[in-house]
Amino acid sequence: METRARFAPSPTGALHIGGGHTALFNWLWARRTGGKFILRIEDTDRARSTAEYEETIMSGMTWLGLDWDEGPDKGGPRGPYRQSERLDLYREHAERLTAEGKAYRAEGAILFRVLPDVDLSFDDIVYGRIETKSDGLKDRESEGLKDIVLIKSDGMPTYNYAVVIDDHLMEITHVIRGEDHISNTPKQLLLYGAFGWKPPRFAHLPMILGKDKKKLSKRHGATSVYEFRDMGYMPDSVFNFLALLGWSAGEDREIFDRREASALFELSRVTRKPAVFDPDKLNFINQEHLKRLDPMARLELVKPFWRELGLPVGGHDDAYLAGALTLMGGRGQTAKELAGFSDYYVSFEPVKERWTAEGVPDGLRPGLREFFAALLAEPEWAAEKLEARARAWVEEKGAKMKDYAMTLRFALTGMKVSPGIFEVAALLGRGEVRRRLEFYGLC
C-alpha cells in the first residue's frame, strides 16, 4: 500500500523549527517510500488562524525544500485540505456517533462518552509498545473519566476529533508528529474504535529542546525558519541539521542533501531522547554546504547580504565577485558572515572606515613605500609573481614579511584577517591596489 504521510500545522504563527522538523520527517518518509506527502491546514481555532500565516508556513516549507503532493493550494483526491472547509464532514460524523448513542449534546457542544476499561495500547514505530487504557483519560480535579469534546459550541471540531476524521478520510497511513502527541493518541484511538476504523501507524518524534533543555521557544532566539534564512543560513543546511535531530543515517554520514537523506531515511532509526538544538553544529553544517556550493550559486546567496550592507554590488561583474568568494574559501559560516568578511572586494569605502594609516610608524613608511612600489612595478600581475617579488625584496632587506604583508592587508581590506593577501591584491587588480595604497599615502 502506498504510504501517505501528512504535516498538519495550524496557521497561528510562522513555520518554526519544531514544525519544520516534523514536516521534514514526514516528507522524508513519504519520499523514502515513494508515497505521498500531504499538507493539511488545521485552522479550526478561528481566533488565532490567519491566511497570512498559512501562506508563511507554505513558503517556509518551500524554502526548506519540502514539496507536498496534496494540499490546500494544489488540491488532491482527498480534499479539501483546510479543516475550515471540512465542517460538514465533522458534523455528519459527530451526528452518526450521537445517533449511535456514543456521543451526546451538551451546552451546544457534542461530546464523546468515554467508557472505562477500554484498552488503548498501540505500537509506536519509534517508541515501541505504549500501554494505556481509557481509565487514564481523567479530569484533572474530579478524577473521574472525562468525556471528549468533538464539536465545540462554536460549531468547530476539536483537534483530537478533526485529526481522526481527516487522517481516516485522507487515508493517511503514517501519522508522524511530535512526542507531545503521544498522550493524545489514546483519545484518538478511542474515536477510531467508535467509528470502527483502522487507525494509521503512529511514529512520534523526539522534541527539540533549547540549550536549557526546555522546549524550544521564542526566548531561545531564532525559532522561525525564516529567521535562519535572514541570518544567512542555507535551506540545505537547515534541512541537513534538522534531519540529524533525532535521526542518524548510520555509516557516520552527517553531511548530505535532500536526495541522499530521503534515500537513507528510516523511521525505525529515529531516536527517542529529546534533542538539544545546537547552533554550533548548525554553523558547521552551513559552512560545509557553503563550501560545496559552486561559485555562482554562492554569489547569489551572498549578494543580498552585500546589498544589505549598502555595497554597490552592481558595479562589478559576476565573474569578479564569484572569484572573490572562491578566494574566501571556507571563511564564514553563514552567507551573512561571508558577506561581511568580503566587503572590501565590492567597495573601498568600508576599508576606509575600518582603517586609517595612523598606526603605521613613521620609521616604517619609507620602507613600505619602497616595498609597495616594487610590487606595483611587477610586470605580471599574478599572485605567485607578487609573492615571489615580495619575498625577494624582504629577503634582500633582511625584513620581516609579516610587517609588510600585514600593512598591505590593512590597506587593502581594512581587516587583520583575510585570504592570502597577494591573492587578494591579484584579484583587486593593479589599478585598485594602487588607488588604495595612494589613499593611505603608502606609495
Add this chain to the structure above:
RNA sequence: GGCCCCAUCGACUAGCGGUCUAGGUCGUAGCCCUCUCAAGGCUAAAACACGGGUUCGAACCCCGUUGGGGCCGCCA
C-alpha cells in the same frame, strides 16, 4: 497531583548480550601549515545517571531510585 515517555562525552549520536581498554561528528585544547584568519592535517581531554537483579558474561534484558521531558483546554 495523575498518566505517559526518556536516560551513552558539554551537544548530536553509533551501539541493538561477548568484536567496548565504548566509535563518529560539533564544540573545546594543543601541534603542523603560514603574510593573518578560516580551511586542511595530526593529537588530546571528554560519556554508558545510581542501586539491585538475570546471565558464564551487560552500555545493551528486568525492577527500583534519581533526573529530565510531555500531556491532563469547547488550543492545536
